[in-house]
Amino acid sequence: MTFIIYALPGIFHNHGIITCSIKRHKERNYMSMVCPSWLSFILYNPMRKKLSDRRRIIHESGITRESIVLEIGAGNGFLTEAIADYAAKVVVVELQDGMVRKLRKRISGLAGKVEIVTADIAAYHVQAPFADVCLLYYCFHEVADKPAAVKNIAGALKSGGYLSLYEPSIEVRGNDMRKTVRMFTDAGFEKETEHKNMFSRFARLRKMEAGLQ
Template identity: 25%
Template structure:
């Protein structure tokens, strides 16, 4: 999914898979479609696990699912596959992304169950249809007032409906701690820089309000009950297939683009080598490249 953003006076939210390495103010969403689709496709095993768990928490079935900040619809179609009795609404501000979602649904034979809805997010959450399952994957942290957004999403739940937020987890890893270039522990140092970037991003979001990331508490404060959290692992071992390798290269490229001037010159030089396709030790050629990360799903239910 893409990153959250501020454009034409409205903040748009889409699903994404990490922090940093991008311009979160004026992205070209159509140009980002390949990245958004590759992200969601590579992360499909994690989503499948999360949706299977959600399906098990809803013994009465699910009629309407709203994918909030759906982007190009990869996850919307996955939701339709995992909940075969449900109607899925892919909701997003961007017409180009919704058109892509509709194309995917038609290509996968899901056009009768996956529809699209253009809605300004997060400013028009009250325009979302009532849902038995409201899915918001790694988009809420791009909303200034997260507490108000959760309350608005909770208000769109049908009685007995579930709100599922994907926020937090573990940073991604793709190389051994010591991979033979520069000083060991590069990825941990990159994590620290991305945490600084994330804090700055949150502070710059319009109407940003500081809330402790107690997602269970925020869900119950919105009037929901039975909060639960579970973390799901994405474990793609070496050697990576070409699609996953492309994603890892892009993640490192975006990480390089966001490196502050204060970053150690040695680390920046190592990242440059990792991104150089001509370097025999680059990400393009390494056989030890993997992708390991985890996302946490937080849920709560509206009382029937």
């Protein structure tokens, strides 16, 4: 089976036309819509690099030169490359081995600033908060165990840290986005800003002092 994400490249920071497989995981009884690594060339191509405003994503997410960034679902590194060039450090949590191999090649010149963890964010546990910003770009809707993912993200973010959430409008409806935001506010986050356009839905939240650990 296949599905199509049709956010056309343009002045908005989005994918081109993408056809991805849907993998059925019967043991968990869910449909995990993950773009496979063999289609990763669509995520990083000259047109997208020219038309996508990666710097805008960085600033809109609250990332500074001093930030330690937790990037979830980095794929083959389209955003990782730009974030690592700008921020102090990037910790990437990526599920697919194939994407990780491509990501390592992509950021070879910035490897000293990038730590890669091959894992599902729902199974990624840290001993103490370390991240100033967590970026989820077009990936949270693909997470199977969302409650566990929210808990782990909250545990990785420092108090006062930013959660930057982007989702594709074609796959994530307004009500779904509100449910996602509510999951994080219930876990100790406060919504600071949000906006949408024909391609994307965006929300930036901040972890409060009493956030879930």
